[in-house]
Amino acid sequence: MSSSFHERIDVALRDLTLQSSIQSATARFAEGRRDQVEEPTFGEYQQLRTAANQIKRHTLDNLDYYLEQVETKVVEHGGEVIWCYDGDSAVKAILRIAREHGVSLAVKSKSMTSEEVGLNEALEKEGVEPVETDLGEFIMQLSGERPYHIVAPALHKTRAQIAKLFSEKLGIAYDEEPTRLTMAARRVLRDKFQRAEMGISGANFVVAESGAVVLVENEGNIRLTTSLPRVHVALAGIEKIIPRAGDLAVFLKLLGRSASGQRLTSYTSFLSGSRRDGEISGPEKFYLLLLDNGRSRILADHEKRQTLYCIRCGACSNICPVYRRIGGHAYPGAYSGPIGAILTPQFQGAGHEPELPFASSLCGACAEVCPVKIDIPRMLLALRREVKKAETRDRPFHWEKVGFRVWSWVMQRPKLFEQLGFFAQAVLPSSGRGEWLGSLPGPLKAWTGSRDFPPLAPRSFRQLWRARRPRAATLERESVARSEQTTSRSDSAGRRHA
């Protein structure tokens, strides 16, 4: 990403085709979700959210225990667990597995975690062809773009754009008909599925009590990815663990409804270990890669730990007035939307885009739809504090810091605050007739680019209050004076006694 955050925002806002694609697709998702959670199931839905939040909290508070349980169970079922400290170690482990098994073609099901570690680029460099088999991801791979949305990677593409892409890259006739476009992708992918030596998936959940990897989907490509090739590698963040299969009664209901407005996705797969004696399908070798990549750092942060509750449903993006305007590619990092705005800075640490946590009006729509009740605005506020702390360290003349210092000082001095009001009254431009102002200098110039600004009131509230109720105001002043006198008298009395 060579352009700046603000430049990418600018590009998205100016592209009217893109604007209408994002708006209509996210609105469809948001409406689908709303239909599933409104009355008469609203009460049940809220109970599910509370339960999900509590299960996630419990699991993360006891993650050490559950991680070991996962490893024991996966090994019992003939699989292998590989612990990956960071993205690089995960990529290296997958490359090693590919070499060991002589893999030249790997099919992949949709995995944001694989995007996070940059897996495709690494595989290509080592001569392993990665093929995305989720339709949206397939489109993105053909167009050379990263996913636009954590659930719907090609959300921003119009049918015409996809038809053009397919005709260029797949050598087929231009055709905008969705079924025929899907069939064209299917023909390409069937061949890849048959030839691939390795299947790479993510994991929606990893069940600690059984070691099962749980994957949800609508297209059936995950079933093929995880069962046809000789080798299956599942890449999962350590936060994907839930204690029991029974907990899925909560999470599966929430995930389908929140992500796509479905009560349940079309397919739910439970995969534990490799093919056993007497079984007719499944991989010969199964590897579960458990990825840290900054997660244990988030886990250690008591305030922001809840970031790890995320089940990647994308509901926060669909409702977010900012995501719905700037789109997925404006965000730095693999994850977009409100969850990306709190996840990416924590994954990337000190070098992250400092403006990102500020790109929010803190409207809270994301927290309202989050199925696991992550308080995203509160996380953004915490990140804002950290950004400013880092920026002002060793910089005594940070303009914003100085500005707020002065402001804070004034706000603790009501008389001065009032006098500055008089002063501003005298120097600020005014239409004189109470009309709103069309252009202002300084930091308010950005305001008046698109809006008018109110003139200062000719008389402030406190002045009007005094005029309205001279007696009450005088009484108030007298009582303040009296209480001050009382304080000083009791002080001197105290001294005499001593």
Next chain:
Amino acid sequence: MSQRVSLFVTCLVDQLFPEVGLAMAEVLERLGYETEFREAQTCCGQPAFNSGFVAEARGVARHFLNVFDGAEVIVVPSGSCCSMIRHHFAGLFHKDASSKQATENLAARVYEFSEFLVEVAGIEDVGATFPATATYHDSCHALRDLKLKEQPRRLLRNVRQLELREMELAEECCGFGGTFSVKFEDISADMLDSKIEAILRTGADTVVSIDPSCLMQIRGGLSRRRLPVQTKHLAEILASA
């Protein structure tokens, strides 16, 4: 029922929209409450807090605690400022037990204006008359942090000669967001465009809200476009007889 209500008018109302504070006082007095205005009040500290400057916010918050020490009930004409006090003050003083205690005592006594009327005073009809076709904009912090959705609407429905029309996306942010409105001016302005379009589609001549900052954003946009739609704080509607 001569309970004393302490007004926290907020910095924005004090300097830019004093009529809102006066209207709030009038409604409360008409209902038999005794009002007081503690002159040393300034701001709740939210501008610094939302910008990441905690120490600066804490100083202002502590000033607020001192000013309102001993107040029975505090009423605020802003959902956002009320939410700041109720939900974020405690976090500012997590290392300072006495201020934290003062905050917790205070937070339970701070109410947004419509919340106070409906939930505390138990009043949904203040006897107001305001001839208008109005639409209500949900301010984010009132709606989501304070759960105030029906309270202001019920008050509005009981205003004589006022027709309330719901706009589409009433719950969607107007794009203000404090410094967000200038740091990300383009996004903020685009959000405002959508809000204004939704307002115009209702055919209403008046937009009502319980947050002066949303009204500043919305009126700023209406004024720039020279649109004949007025903005009113709920208190101004309820104060007119």
